[in-house]
Amino acid sequence: MTTSHMFNRRQFIKDTALATSGLIIAFTVPALAGKRRLLDQAPIAAPGKILAPNTFLRIGPDGTVTITLSHCEMGQGISTSLAMLIAEELDADWQKIKVEDAPAALAYYHTMYGTQRTGGSSSLLSEFDRYRNAGATARAMLVQAAAKRLQADVKDCKTENGYVIAGDKKLSYGELAEEAAALPVPREVTLKERTDWKFIGKPIKRLDTPVKVNGEAIFGMDIHFPGMLTALVARGPVPGAKVKTYNAKATLAIPGVRQVVVVPTGVAVLADNFWAAKKGREALKIDWELGQAVRINSATLLSEFRQRADEGGLVATNTGNPENVFPKAAHVVEAEYFQPFLAHAPMEPLNCTVQLTADKCEIWTGTQTVTDDQKAASDITGLPIDNVFIHNQFLGGSFGRRNITRSDFVREAVEVAKASGKLVKTVWTREDDIQGGMYRPAFLHRFKIGLDSAGAPIAWKQISVGQSVMTGGPFEKVAVINGVDQFSIEGMHTVEYVKSIPDQRIELNTPVWPISVDNWRAVGLSHTIFAMESLIDELAYAVKKDPVEYRRMLYRDAPRHLKVLEMLAEKSNWGQPLPAGHGRGIAVFEAVGSYAGVVAEVAVMKDMPLKVHKVTCVIDCGTVVNPDGVIAQMDSNILYGLSTTMYSEITFKAGRVQQSGFLDYKVLRMNETPGIETFIMPSNEKPGGIGEAAVGQIMPAITNAIFAATGKRIRSLPLAKHDLHAEQHAPEVRLEKTGV
Structure with a gap:
């Protein structure tokens, strides 16, 4: 079929x-x-x-x-x-x-x-x-x-x-x-x-x-009312853990602690202030039912992903028979790409203040999902939905964390207010969110591509492995088709040069694990663009073509892609000589209705850390409303994606998250920020998105630039796990077959 x-x-x-x-x-x-x-x-x-x-x-x-x-x-x-x-x-x-x-x-x-x-x-x-x-x-x-x-x-x-x-x-x-x-x-x-x-x-x-x-802006964390208590929740040490028993005697003895209540996510400590609540939580003695999550270990994660890829998955696209074409192809390229779990890590930690009375529930927070949260509160309290009032505040960053389709942090805060009967602000520490929040799922993408004598793809075989972010959420019915979460392979099977291939098979293997995953900035594109644009670079070198020239061929029937590519090559001085140890890398992809391209220039010098010198970005986002806003968002896209490329990773040991804050879940520092130059393509098309338009492109642009500088191909992130100085050599012409 x-x-x-x-x-x-x-x-x-x-x-x-x-x-x-x-x-x-x-x-x-x-x-x-x-x-x-x-x-x-x-x-x-x-x-x-x-x-x-x-x-x-x-x-x-x-x-x-x-x-x-x-x-x-x-x-x-x-x-x-x-x-x-x-x-x-x-x-x-x-x-x-x-x-x-x-x-x-x-x-x-x-x-x-x-x-x-x-x-x-x-x-x-x-x-x-x-x-x-x-x-x-x-x-x-x-x-x-x-x-x-x-x-x-x-x-x-x-x-x-x-x-x-x-x-x-x-x-x-x-x-x-x-x-x-x-x-x-x-x-x-x-x-x-x-x-x-x-x-x-x-x-x-x-x-x-x-x-x-001037400091007048009111964020959720700024909310304060007379008599309000602050709550911190002791959540399970591994995903899905449940409270068996607890002892709060030492907690209640701490000055300022007023109450301890059990909620579905754990045990909440309510106090006069944050510090008392924190000390009270530390004094809790809890016996946890850990469940199946203890078997999750990042040390064996990649092996498990590869085993699942070997087993195959559900069919997303199946036309022709690529296996019959591979023996006839002029070149066959095989590669796989891996990205780890990621935290959102917004600057303002999660918080939600709730006042619950017999006939009304009022909520003060910063949220992207107002009516989802309103309905969640109505379900928990039993109040009519019109009696739930959301007072939305400024959001101190989100990157998807405050767009969780299950209203997790708002639900928890309402549960705390219901169990305690108090006006209470439930606060997450930085460590709480990084160790017990929602994550961007880890993903592996494996490819086998057949090329004709001109280098064009004529057979495409792919399997992707990773958790679904849409299953169980409000958009499951339209986003999950025949068991395949379309956001797990977002953009991969709809890009111009893939959808026209007569012989292709794309599969998805979706593990069901207790790790909570949901929307992360750019959703599927945060990992699919890295795989696709890294692969395209490998295909270009396999057929001895310049990466820009190769993309010109792929996008010959995609005018908006092509225009972005041409402007990007011009503005980045593509093809001009660079100093020794320097390299340029490129990535161009459609995302959220916009067409964004990025060229990164890096230096990999002996005994020195990787240096990203310059990033050139071209964006066609259709009709532009505020050009300053577009440029600011492109800067944000690039820096957020660059943090992920360089450092970010969530790892598990016996189900426990190993990172806890910005010391070990590192993000880009100011002194590491490259020069960024963004060019906006004039357009009369309808407006496209800009908040996520280039997050994915910067990742392969960096790794492709590293290859251009050193000949070392990077197929997994973050770069912090790689020795970029080992076995360096100048980029050589790729062989007809390249393996993982």
Whole structure:
């Protein structure tokens, strides 16, 4: 039987779309009571005095435009970019723009995912039309109100910088807000032509920068209320461990400790402050039921992965018969690539504050999954979902950790509040998250590729081995097809040069282990791009072709890939001589609807550590909203991916995680940061994602550069485990067959 599942992230987004997409104007945003984001310092106007034509903005009598964010700000700059979309169509005065987080509500559901979440580098893609329509709707109502007051024709009115102008008269949006609010909301509005844009495509300073610089920004960890207790949970020493018995006598004797309660994840110690809770947790005596996780050892992990690869797996794609083609191929290349488990390691450790009463649950945290968390709290407490209120705060980084589809840290905090009956902030230490959190799964990808005399792939055989991140989550039905998690092989079977091969077989072997895995920045692309672009480099050398020239051949029918490749070669001075011991490496791949290419220049000198001198990046992310934001995100992509390439690894011994903090789960230091130059490809295509667009590309760009400098091929990460100076030699022409 022949099967071929051509599935990528764009298709995934399309398939998960619900009827909640589009401009929603069913109700207005009321004057929000209680604590609000410090970005919004202006007082809320009295009801009846504001213009709130839809759920995304309101205009007060003072002209302040308050924009409600359907996506959370975690450093990626989305609060500014979304505001720019509304400001563009509204012709607003940027100095009067304020933003605030949306409450949990149907109107703010992701237009593609069907829940209120931030993820998949999809915020601009999903909101580009909806937010512009919101701004245009408000503008149309303001113009109508001005025309009525000035006794002018609507066609003779124009808008500019927060004013409606008719001839020599003009009225501010604040002056018109009350009258405009009384008008019916138009069902259809006309959006600006691209040539008339004043905000979109221009560099704009971020709205969240001032409060983050002066310390006024409120993160989840900053939340404090009188009488609030702090909780730390003693979780199992291995994944899946359960409490058999515990003794809290010594814990309760520590000054400041108020209560000890059992929750599904372990034993929680509640105290007046963090230090007392920490000392109290250390004093707990717990007897654990360890379970099957004790058999997990990183020392034997690769062997187990290889054994599983030998056994085969479920079929993702099967067309023709590659085994019949290999004997006829001009070249056959075999290789395998391995990446370890990884932690997310956001700068702000996880935390969640919960106040639970008989009829209400309030939650203060930084989360990407607002309605998932709301539903989780409703399930735990038994309260109606409308009685659960999420107060989202700034997120001190995430990289997927606060996008966990199972709401793990919010669930735990609600359980602690329920068991204790207290207003409590549950805090994870750095060690807690690295040793007992969610991980990017380890993966092995094995290939056997047949090439024709020109070097083009004509037979493709591949098996991948690794845990599924989608199984058991809300997107399992669309992401796991016939048992194959499409994110485990993300981008591999849909890339141009693979999907056109008539003889191919791609399989996936998915272990079921107690190790908790979930979304990590770039999801599957975080390991699949490393494998694919390392392999392409090997194929190029196998047929004696320059890596750029070889990719030109592969992408001859993929114009956006090809344009990125050409600009990248030009901007990186590809082919120009380098000093001895230096090398350049390249990687180009589509990710999250964008096309990103990276060239890394490295030096591997005797008796010196690896030095990454320069990284050149070219990004085609379609229509650009804020160029400064794109460049900042490319820097973030590259540095996050470079940390992974150089150092990051989670290892297990008898089920226990061996790393505990930034001393042994090392991340890139400032003095190791290379020079980064990013070039944005002009484009009129719809916006693509940028938050994860180049995380995967930097990894093979570095290892390919090491090969160019030394002839040493790196097929596993991190580099810290390799002796780059051993058996160095100049890159030589590859043989027709190359083994693992």
